[in-house]
Amino acid sequence: MKKPSLPALCLALIPFVALCFSVPLWDRIYPMVLGLPFNLAWLIGWIVLSTVCMWGVYRIETVHLMHLPRDRGR
Amino acid sequence: MSAAAICLTTIAVIVGIGTTIGFLAGVRRRMDLEQWTVGRRGFGVLLIFLLMAGEVYTTFAFLGASGWAYSRGGPALYVLAYLTLAYVASFFVLPALWEVGRRYGMQTQSDFFGVRYANKYLAGFVCIVGIVCFIPYLQLQITGLGIIVSIASFGGIGRPAAMTIGLALLVAFVSASGIRGVAWMSVVKDALMLIAAVAIGIGIPLAHFGGIGPMFAALIAARPAHLTMPGATTNLGHAWFVSTVLLTSLGFYMWPHSFAASFTAKSADTLRRNAVVMPLYGLSLAFIFFAGFATVLIVPGMANGDLALLTVVRQSFPAWFLGVVGGAGALTAMVPASVFVLVAATLFAKNLYRPLFAPSMSDDQVAGLARRAVVVIGLISLALAIFTSSTLVSLLLTGYAGVTQFFPGVILGLYWSRVTTGAVFAGLVVGVASAVGLMVSHHDPLFGVSAGFLALCVNFVVVVSGSLMSAALGSDEGRERTAQLAAAFQ
Numbered sequence: 204m205k206k207p208s209l210p211a212l213c214l215a216l217i218p219f220v221a222l223c224f225s226v227p228l229w230d231r232i233y234p235m236v237l238g239l240p241f242n243l244a245w246l247i248g249w250i251v252l253s254t255v256c257m258w259g260v261y262r263i264e265t266v267h268l269m270h271l272p273r274d275r276g277r
Numbered sequence: 278m279s280a281a282a283i284c285l286t287t288i289a290v291i292v293g294i295g296t297t298i299g300f301l302a303g304v305r306r307r308m309d310l311e312q313w314t315v316g317r318r319g320f321g322v323l324l325i326f327l328l329m330a331g332e333v334y335t336t337f338a339f340l341g342a343s344g345w346a347y348s349r350g351g352p353a354l355y356v357l358a359y360l361t362l363a364y365v366a367s368f369f370v371l372p373a374l375w376e377v378g379r380r381y382g383m384q385t386q387s388d389f390f391g392v393r394y395a396n397k398y399l400a401g402f403v404c405i406v407g408i409v410c411f412i413p414y415l416q417l418q419i420t421g422l423g424i425i426v427s428i429a430s431f432g433g434i435g436r437p438a439a440m441t442i443g444l445a446l447l448v449a450f451v452s453a454s455g456i457r458g459v460a461w462m463s464v465v466k467d468a469l470m471l472i473a474a475v476a477i478g479i480g481i482p483l484a485h486f487g488g489i490g491p492m493f494a495a496l497i498a499a500r501p502a503h504l505t506m507p508g509a510t511t512n513l514g515h516a517w518f519v520s521t522v523l524l525t526s527l528g529f530y531m532w533p534h535s536f537a538a539s540f541t542a543k544s545a546d547t548l549r550r551n552a553v554v555m556p557l558y559g560l561s562l563a564f565i566f567f568a569g570f571a572t573v574l575i576v577p578g579m580a581n582g583d584l585a586l587l588t589v590v591r592q593s594f595p596a597w598f599l600g601v602v603g604g605a606g607a608l609t610a611m612v613p614a615s616v617f618v619l620v621a622a623t624l625f626a627k628n629l630y631r632p633l634f635a636p637s638m639s640d641d642q643v644a645g646l647a648r649r650a651v652v653v654i655g656l657i658s659l660a661l662a663i664f665t666s667s668t669l670v671s672l673l674l675t676g677y678a679g680v681t682q683f684f685p686g687v688i689l690g691l692y693w694s695r696v697t698t699g700a701v702f703a704g705l706v707v708g709v710a711s712a713v714g715l716m717v718s719h720h721d722p723l724f725g726v727s728a729g730f731l732a733l734c735v736n737f738v739v740v741v742s743g744s745l746m747s748a749a750l751g752s753d754e755g756r757e758r759t760a761q762l763a764a765a766f767q
Contacts, residue, residue: 207369223358238491240497
């Protein structure tokens with residue numbers, strides 16, 4: 204299987220950092236956002252931002268796929 | 278009409294509509310094996326979206342996540358993180374799986390391991406682990422059904438009876454319709470689930486506190502530590518969060534049914550697009566969290582947190598509304614349970630029994646064996662649901678500790694040409710054994726880290742180092758074989 208491109212992987216890593224690895228930074232109640240504790244608001248916000256990142260990954264990978272030589276000996 | 282009667286009737290009507298739509302979808306077509314499990318690879322974007330989305334909204338999301346918001350607090354938020362990241366990860370796994378699936382006519386997860394690694398014992402072991410891990414997941418759904426019906430009946434129908442009725446209906450439905458029936462039932466369920474979740478997510482805080490903001494303000498004032506980690510627990514801190522989010526996001530598509538569902542997509546591109554859009558589905562879970570956190574102050578002191586949400590709904594709303602919520606919840610339990618039992622039974626009959634014990638069985642005989650397996654697997658899960666107890670989330674995490682062990686074999690099988698069959702087999706065995714060992718000896722989490730995740734790390738190390746050692750120290754035939762298997766996948 205052809206491997207994904209590096210820019211795509213980097214972009215996909217952003218949600219992992221924001222939603223998982225950085226948890227000690229955002230696991231707090233204050234500042235509250237729209238009446239919600241900060242951690243919940245952060246997660247909700249990053250659910251949307253992750254979709255944006257993945258849309259970027261989709262664009263990169265679709266272009267990447269089209270640029271591959273047609274005949275790969277299948 | 279008493280409140281209980283209104284409520285139960287509403288649930289029965291909703292479940293009736295859902296299953297009828299499902300039966301109709303199935304009855305019109307002759308059921309051969311591939312139709313029964315994979316729906317002839319013709320599912321378009323909308324249907325695959327609904328099928329996968331339907332599988333996300335299980336009793337786990339509805340009762341379990343709210344139950345953990347009630348009993349654990351902050352740690353329950355892992356659910357929002359892992360679901361999003363599962364889709365991110367899926368972008369790099371599912372489209373590739375789809376392509377090899379189509380090329381080799383794969384129907385199940387075990388087929389993938391059998392083809393990629395050319396070892397029927399590995400394929401058989403993958404089956405066994407998959408089937409065994411489905412049992413807690415199925416138990417979760419059945420338990421949820423029991424909770425819904427017993428609360429909706431205001432205590433009139435006991436949980437064991439509710440669970441048994443639910444299972445019987447499930448088995449009948451699954452035997453007739455297979456996966457297409459499930460997909461259409463999913464449509465009904467999803468629409469209702471979304472409406473129910475938004476209604477209670479806004480309605481409960483509004484009714485008891487005057488809004489979501491005031492609800493959180495009250496909760497923070499009364500229980501300042503509840504909303505962050507470790508919340509109401511002592512051992513579910515940040516290390517647990519990171520390890521559990523990784524375990525469950527990487528393992529999400531390693532469940533045999535989700536793995537197999539990717540084979541039903543119309544194209545690899547459909548799967549890529551779904552990976553982009555599906556995280557947005559997770560937003561509706563926020564409503565379930567609002568409702569779940571609200572229940573902390575409304576019904577404090579409940580021993581079983583998984584009952585909190587419905588108990589509050591029953592207190593706060595008219596009976597018919599509890600019926601609608603309960604009906605949505607019942608479909609939410611039945612749809613995924615149907616899929617689990619279907620996939621487990623097919624894995625057993627087609628990928629475990631036939632290749633290893635009766636290679637000359639016909640496809641029709643395999644389908645017949647699968648139908649009987651549906652009943653047996655269902656009964657085992659029912660017995661466990663009736664006679665043991667765990668929180669719904671704990672049951673799911675137990676299953677994850679097992680299925681995520683497939684991840685190294687899958688990801689390296691797709692992208693690394695030097696991975697060897699032996700190393701993958703060894704890694705899988707070591708991973709499963711470590712996970713089971715740690716959980717059974719009550720060492721989950723171990724030093725604050727999820728046991729399943731630790732097992733996954735050990736698994737990865739074994740697969741990678743084993744493969745590298747084979748390349749360096751193994752025989753020429755071994756290297757040749759490894760290269761051939763990898764080349765077939767390019």
